[in-house]
Amino acid sequence: MKIILTFAMVIGSASAQTLVQPVRPVPGANQDYLLGSDDQLKIWALGFEDELKDKTIRVEPSGDIDLPAIGRVKAAGLTTAQLEAELSERMKRVVRQPQVSVEIADYGSQPVSVLGAINQGGIQQLKGRRTLAEVLSSAGGIRPDAGPTIRITREMDMGPIPLSNAVTDPSGRYSTAEVKVADILGARTPAENILIRPHDVIAIAPGDSISVIGAVQKPGPFPMNTRSNVTVLEALAMAGGYGPQPQPQNAKILRLTPGSPDRKEIAVDLRKITAGKSEDVTLRANDILLVPTSMPKRAAVKVGEAALAAAVGFAVWHGF
Template sequence: MKLAMVLVCAALAWGQQAEGPLVSTYVLGPGDQLIVRVLDMEEMSKDPFQIDMRGNINLPMTGRIYAKGMTVEQLEEAIAERLKAYIKQPDVSVMLQEMRSQPVSVLGSVRTPGVHQLQGEKNLLEVLSLAGGLQPDAGYSVRIAREKQWGKIPLPGAKLDDTGQYWIAEVGVKELMEARAPEKNIPIKPHDVVTAPKGQIVYVMGAVKKSGGFVLGEKERTTVLEALSMAEGFDNFAKRGGAKILRKTDKPEQRLEIALDLGKILDGKQKDVPMEQDDILFVPTSGVRKTLARAGEAAFGIGTGVAVYRR
């Protein structure tokens, strides 16, 4: 929730800096549906009009007008100019009933993934906020895919995909949120695909103070002791010997068990052990304390859900 709120606030701040007061900047395109009203012309206001795939709108008396690329205000002026042949001072109003021409797909670990419509120019943070912000398990970079017709994505490392039809680029979320790279908060174009991949996560379970999943930073690796530190250390029931890492194998139903003696690692008698993505570090409870802990869980109905934390 905190991360989502930060993204929304950051997006609003960026928008205020870039655009100032809101104006009608939405650019019309194929598929948009419009309601057109002209004073004293009832035939113009019966049904909505749709911009066709060639970008034209066909209206009574005015005929075909090329509306693609216009704002609503510009289209009003174009319609009024055509109607001057019949009306001395035409009073024209155009309302956008349904936007269909500027979709952007926001996918992955966001709160409301799907297709969103751009209304005027939006930057990357604003588009992420349209999708409700990032989920707690989102990674530390965002990927953007853009149709070749819009030109190269203005980010370092941008390249064409294997088909040669799309530009692909990545940008770190942290540097955007901290305003360390304002030039990377790029404008998003219609039909862009913005993906927030799930981050690399390690899990710490059992007798620790803060069990759950921990999202690793961009290009970050971690070890058993570092993961234990993220979990805020042992709880009062921990047994330092008998810990283990549960690691994924080629068989989804099976995990490799790697035995650990956390006491010896902490004392420097054994080397710290690197962890891999989706590893589970399990810290057991000891003897009587384990029995008491289980009894407490039964008594108070502690749930088994796993929280995911970002650092």
């Protein structure tokens, strides 16, 4: 009889351990993450399995969650472990030995905007402590056509940005600072890889570009990246060289004129430049190099219009 009772106690203990085993936390969840409004929670509690099964509990704008038999509980500002302890304390009124597990099903309380020359721009959730480099990485990384600087804007409620070049706007509501893309990507200045705060706006302006259209192999826009200038021969190389039936002696640079919607035409003889009989010409940002073609006029017009539209559209968008 003693053996049977002992065996029953062992089985009962094992069953109890299986019953109260907490739900596993979300992989990679930050244990120091402070809950906030719009976070989505999965809560398991012994004695409340049916009431909480398949339910996602949203942290309300007030910071509270509303649970059956317990009522409203303040969740904002607590970690999941702290919320578990608070819920366990509340449940002692109805359960002798409460067992509670809280996991984050989805993040929603710490949005950050990542804009501009980024592969997956939009709203990112911080999910705890994240540096600038980590946020940029989670947004797919910086595009090759990015400009040289990253601008960070922060609400002053979160405190000023801890960088020496940070300035406060005239309204006193925002702090703004810039860091160099190269410094972040190359980890040259660790102090500039600051912690990002909720509601920060990170903007990476696209860099300057030039375009090559007409009788070339790969017409289109080409980012200048960190280069201060590009020559016509370098631009021609970017475009893969000449295409069918080129007229290099009649090439033109189409350059924006300040205060005018029209572009100024600058004649360049690529044939002489290639032969070393004329000096190479430096292009400016947003210049368009046009290499005419000797193909029939109708076909040339169609190709030229399509290439010019693409180049101008790219240049306009890069006025970001």
